[in-house]
Amino acid sequence: MKRIASRFTYPTALAVAAAMLLAFIVLESASPSLAASSEPGLATAGTASKTDRVEARIKELHTKLKITPAQEGLWDNVTKVMRDNAKTMEALIKARSEKPSTTTAVDDLKSYSEIAEAHADGLRKFIPVFEPLYASMSDAQKKDADTLFQHRGRAKAKAKAKEKAKAKAKGE
Numbered sequence: 001m002k003r004i005a006s007r008f009t010y011p012t013a014l015a016v017a018a019a020m021l022l023a024f025i026v027l028e029s030a031s032p033s034l035a036a037s038s039e040p041g042l043a044t045a046g047t048a049s050k051t052d053r054v055e056a057r058i059k060e061l062h063t064k065l066k067i068t069p070a071q072e073g074l075w076d077n078v079t080k081v082m083r084d085n086a087k088t089m090e091a092l093i094k095a096r097s098e099k100p101s102t103t104t105a106v107d108d109l110k111s112y113s114e115i116a117e118a119h120a121d122g123l124r125k126f127i128p129v130f131e132p133l134y135a136s137m138s139d140a141q142k143k144d145a146d147t148l149f150q151h152r153g154r155a156k157a158k159a160k161a162k163e164k165a166k167a168k169a170k171g172e
Contacts, residue, residue: 050093054086064148065141074133081129085122092118 058079067075096111103111134145 050086050090051083054082058082061148065137065144071133071136074129074136077129078126078133081122081125085118085125088118088122089115 062075092111092115096115099107099111134142137145
């Protein structure tokens with residue numbers, strides 16, 4: 001079997017695919033409005049600051065997880081990390097949005113990489129403070145936590161899909 005010569009090497013193709021994926025993620029995360037979301041914490045996502053959305057999420061989780069007075073100390077540790085992470089992300093996103101329109105694609109990708117790294121760092125900080133809280137929870141609370149954290153991504157995906165379907169229906 002004769003091998004067909006390709007203009008692209010594997011690393012080049014991989015880099016192009018990664019850049020396209022990151023660009024798609026950036027554009028997708030910026031464009032759909034989450035105002036139509038069925039989740040209360042996401043209802044104000046289009047108009048509120050990251051810090052305001054985190055405060056709403058903290059209240060929502062406190063209620064839905066039924067945090068007891070005995071768990072408040074552990075909960076305070078969780079909320080401190082959530083607030084710190086929100087401040088970090090908000091600063092990075094603000095800095096990125098204030099960059100001039102002459103920013104190169106490479107600079108834009110580097111900026112997005114900083115945001116992605118900060119998000120990963122935030123999760124690495126969140127998990128160690130959430131684990132003791134989770135360990136202190138009753139079985140019912142753990143079940144609620146499992147449901148809240150597992151379905152959050154799916155609910156966002158469903159909301160995005162609905163937005164796309166509406167936009168597509170309007171465009172046709």
